[in-house]
Amino acid sequence: GKEEKPGFPNLRFIYAGGSPLDPTVKRRVEKTFALSLNNGYGMTETGPTLCQTRPYAPLENCSVGPILPGIESALKSDYSDDSPKADEGELWVRGPNVMKGYFREPELTGAVKNDQGWINTGDVVHRDDQGNLTIIGRTKELIIRSGFNVFPPEVEAVINAHPGVSMSAVIGNIIEGDEEIVAFVKPMPNLGLTEEDLKQFLKDNLTAYKRPDKIFFLEDLPASPSGKILLSRLKEKAKNANSH
Incomplete structure (x- = not known):
């Protein structure tokens, strides 16, 4: 028969989000539940999810997985110059999930979103050969x-x-x-x-x-x-x- 996980027989998958996943936390959680800890990333302004690891293809590192289908992404190296093919930089995204703007705050909107519909997440990420993103940190931090x-x-x-x-x-x-x-x-x-x-x-x-x-x-x-x-x-x- 199907092997059951001791203590959590009905638990199929677990996810983390809200802040960068710490490697030690990931190891502790996976040891406790005998499951891979999936990770995701997004922001309120993008509906919110932008990336997600897949339960059928778990990752050993703390990557947030690839950008979801239908969302464009670009990285700005040195946090200023456009460099779409760079493997590290500030993440900008565009898609139907991106907000129109902050309510009655055009200046605040203009500070994070340009006329072409791209929004600056404010996060610096690394992108591997498979397209998986790893959050390095907030630009402002x-x-x-x-x-x-x-x-x-x-x-x-x-x-x-x-x-x-x-x-x-x-x-x-x-x-x-x-x-x-x-x-x-x-x-x-x-x-x-x-x-x-x-x-x-x-x-x-x-x-x-x-x-x-x-x-x-x-x-x-x-x-x-x-x-x-x-x-x-x-x-x-x-x-x-x-x-x-």
Whole structure:
């Protein structure tokens, strides 16, 4: 007969969405449910789904899968120049799913959507040979440290890979003449994680310019009712820490 999954015999597939999928979360969920964790991506302004992995063709990485049929896509390299064939850049899309505009906000609409109907998602993505997209990070959350581009999700993924870490959030904080990387970490309970332990782990697993300048341990990360981390509050914490 058909093999049943222990504990979840009627569960056929599971999906993630709403923010970049963390590799550690993906591994934990797949181990718990004995199923592939599918991933998707979209935004309210696009109806909302733009990409989705397929249950019949699961991916081992954290890709959001290919663009859905009927939607055009283009990547702008260096986040400014049109380069439709680039494999990395800011994602622009066009299709019947794209909004007409923000209600009674023509200037706001014009800031994200051009006259040809293309809308800027504000996300930088990588596209592989099969057309699968992987979210690298938000353009507006890009940290420029000593001239190097650093996207928070990449740093968070390494931090979260430490067994003593429950979750983390990384932000950029403007300082005189530069931008510093600040990490807020929620440790696993009762494991005794120290800042020194984490710094050594990051030294072994992360390029020097991507390592956080400061690490703060918090019992909980501030989040909205839907679970999204409130980065604005963390930015305030970082600024206040610098002012003392």
